[in-house]
Amino acid sequence: MSHLDEDVIRVVSWNIEHNGVERDGSDHRWHLAMDVLASLRPHILLRQELTRADLYGRRIVWAEAARLGGLVPFLADATPESANPTGVYINRDLLEPTEFFEHATGMWHPICNPVVRLKGVPTKLSLASFHLCSFDPDRRLNEARRLTTLGKPGMAAIIGGDCNSYAHTQSEAVSLPDWSEVEDRSHFEHRTVEWCGERVSDTRPDHVLAGAHHGWPPVFVELGQYAATRLSQAGALAPTASLWRKDQGPMQRIDRIYATPQVAEALTSLEVIVSDDIREASDHCPVVATFRLTALRRALAPATQTAA
Template sequence: MTECDDDVIRVASWNIEHNGISNSGDDVRWHLAMDILAELQPDVLLRQELTRAEMYGQRAVWAESRRLGGHIPFLAGATPESANPTGVYVDPDVFRPTKFFEHRTGMWHPVCNPVVQIDGAPSELSLASFHLCSFDPAMRATEAHRLAMLGKPGMAAIIGGDCNSYPHRPVDETVPLPAWSSTTDRSLFQSRTIVRDGKRVSDTVPDEILAGEHDGLPPVFVELGHYAATVLGQSTAAGHPDPLAPTSSLWRTDQGEMRRIDRIYATPQIAKTLIRLEVIVNDDVREASDHGIVQATFSGPGMRRELSPTALSDEGLVAA
């Protein structure tokens, strides 16, 4: 087998609308979502909208863990503002958890942040699932600044989730920024735009904070869809899935075209080990949720190499 088929690490991020459970308690969509994830077999699953999953002793969390084959679950807390917490599941055959943090920046979704070691690598890898605020651009910027702290010197991280905002390099995107004049959901316009140079424009600030280059400084994180398209040259012309494919909304018709609001980021040394990135949208995914799945596949040997103290020092990430 090639490295792509054999020793790889798969990280998936998925916002399953209201955890796949209707207000009446119907859980058909949840079971379908679990079937999809069981087939994908991600080593790390970054989840958003684990609605009311903290109830009854986190019964829903452990049920999802079983359907994933025994992944270790981590759940951030719900808040008075939202009953849709974030979570992370990790495969114990690949990772050994060492720490767990929950980062609160307000009354919206706390960031779920376990820290793990991968077999064969002594340095730690931070994992985080986030769901940026759906209604307030200023809060999204605050949340992005908090996430940027997970990419401080000496740290390696993979973070992903629902950004509720847009990539900051629209010229490279498969789908352009929204044409707001044709969007009938005016509340979306209010929540997804900012004032820049006296004009209302699409909010790209979180992506600028996480993956933007400023005054010659490199970005804190690498946005993996853009990296796959530009550095790896992953394109549909070569028969590969489009790493810049839109992810949401699969259901709404009043919000204009689908956009790429779900994204995965990695610190630069981890991004170097990316093999491919794909957005998974098929009939089953569309039935299970209003968001597509984003899945990044990394080289296992490459990630272990980059998580060695020597590699981190060579990158200038560890003080001498």
């Protein structure tokens, strides 16, 4: 069965450490990661750490797109501070690109933001891959605020990436790091903020993106929480990183996918995928959100009718 014959649309978000390429140029991990992604059959792929993929006519981007069945690639720019841009790949048989935006958030990773339409649905769907700053909590907070512009009233969006910070919900508070046991003290500086005279885990970006304020619903729905609470999928809250580091405390759920509320209603599952190949390919697990395609089409239809 062709993956286009199914009533699903799969969104995969994955940070592949340094794009699977070693300092000596070895690309064994990249090939392994491509095998993993091919098995996941994404219709939308949100990528982080496309290291130096902007070089040589972006040939590695086109190689990745071809390896995954001819997906259409979009790549944000690298910056002087980081050679690890973000990217988005889409299945052209299902999705029609209409625009492409890149949102600068300082000298760190710009947000890669193509806009598409589902075939046969005039309403636009904004897609974004992000990689929030790894070392500065205040930058992360501003980057999250920038992402909220993709969830303005009347907009539909799916965004995902490496948050380098933690979920804000009370149900996940027990799994946050015990910082007295974290050996990497620079990691402590990067991942904590001052709160009521104490240093606590940084959950502010998730609170900006998916927190309810003053009785109003959140801008985005965090799909791991949605799958766990609404769909009874406890595995949706599995940690995603780091598969490699042992000096930064236990693994944490820092890779997340968000959607505007009407889009989230079409979600059928959220999985964190781990295997021996994934452990070898990257220090992060891929996150896979599966939507029912017919439900997503219906969710986007009211906006079409309003616009008409």
